[in-house]
Amino acid sequence: MATGETLKGKVAIVTGGASGIGRAIAHAYADQGAKVMVCDIDEEAGEGVAADIVDSGGEARFRHCDVGERLDVRNLICATTDAFDRLDILVNNAGIVAGGDFLTLTEEDFDRVIRVNLKGHFLVGQAAAQQMVRQIEAGGAPGTIINMSSINAVVAIPTQAAYAASKGGVKQLTEAMALSLAPYGIRVNAIGPGTIATPMAGAVNSDAAAQRMVLSRTPLGRIGQPGEIASVAVFLASDAASYMTGETIYVDGGRLALNYLAQRPVKAGEEKKK
Numbered sequence: 001m002a003t004g005e006t007l008k009g010k011v012a013i014v015t016g017g018a019s020g021i022g023r024a025i026a027h028a029y030a031d032q033g034a035k036v037m038v039c040d041i042d043e044e045a046g047e048g049v050a051a052d053i054v055d056s057g058g059e060a061r062f063r064h065c066d067v068g069e070r071l072d073v074r075n076l077i078c079a080t081t082d083a084f085d086r087l088d089i090l091v092n093n094a095g096i097v098a099g100g101d102f103l104t105l106t107e108e109d110f111d112r113v114i115r116v117n118l119k120g121h122f123l124v125g126q127a128a129a130q131q132m133v134r135q136i137e138a139g140g141a142p143g144t145i146i147n148m149s150s151i152n153a154v155v156a157i158p159t160q161a162a163y164a165a166s167k168g169g170v171k172q173l174t175e176a177m178a179l180s181l182a183p184y185g186i187r188v189n190a191i192g193p194g195t196i197a198t199p200m201a202g203a204v205n206s207d208a209a210a211q212r213m214v215l216s217r218t219p220l221g222r223i224g225q226p227g228e229i230a231s232v233a234v235f236l237a238s239d240a241a242s243y244m245t246g247e248t249i250y251v252d253g254g255r256l257a258l259n260y261l262a263q264r265p266v267k268a269g270e271e272k273k274k
């Protein structure tokens, strides 16, 4: 059942919508009245997300699409306009990681990450923008694009060289896209999450030592939830963000503001030590 009307009647594609942050965004958009095309390479989970949205009274479809495959991407745009007549919002969210020591990181792993995280944003972003421009030329309103960057666009993890490079690339791609599409009124922004509780965050979800390490760099003292990224994605897609383009919003519990280590969070009823 829709719980708001912020995106009423809008048509949105969410790539990587079968899991984690993408799934939360797909649900949040549907809750706000959008028609959602969930795209992923995981068909079973993606079909499940679309079915859950429909069961809750929303509108959604699933389309298998590898964001690094140009033909898949073209077919995704066609499937979306066939199903819902238009395209108003793209969330470029699909992403992967491949960790490893820099000295031994393989070319294959480097290529794999760049292909999905950076080239995928380009391919889907360009095809979606072309569709949005066609709609504008036919008298329609401009759409908007949201890319999924990361705090790793500006700070790095030594064992995630390909990922950090891809996310830094997404930040700059966002700015170039925003400038190119501004004459059409198409806004392009990015979100840079900190550590969010999804399958991608892996050990941080279950391993106490990994969690302690992450929290020592997280002033708010907890891991973020996918819904806390989805609410920002709703804002960026909405008219409330009508004068924003070319920006990356970091949603990281304060990590980028932090030099040194985070203090232990003060629990309710506990006085902060002087």
Ligand code: NAD
Pocket (backbone or CB within 6 Å): 015, 016, 017, 018, 019, 020, 021, 022, 039, 040, 041, 042, 065, 066, 067, 068, 093, 094, 095, 096, 116, 120, 148, 149, 150, 151, 192, 193, 194, 195, 196, 197, 198, 199, 200, 201
């Ligand atoms: P996740 O692993 O839960 O979801 C990623 C989804 O992308 C999966 O459903 C996967 O099947 C899909 N996918 C992978 N390759 C694809 C391809 N080639 N084509 C289409 N879909 C593909 O991860 P998540 O944490 O929800 O990550 C979503 C986005 O948020 C990613 O871009 C990630 O880099 C970014 N991010 C996540 C975190 C975090 O801490 N979880 C932090 C910063 C940024």
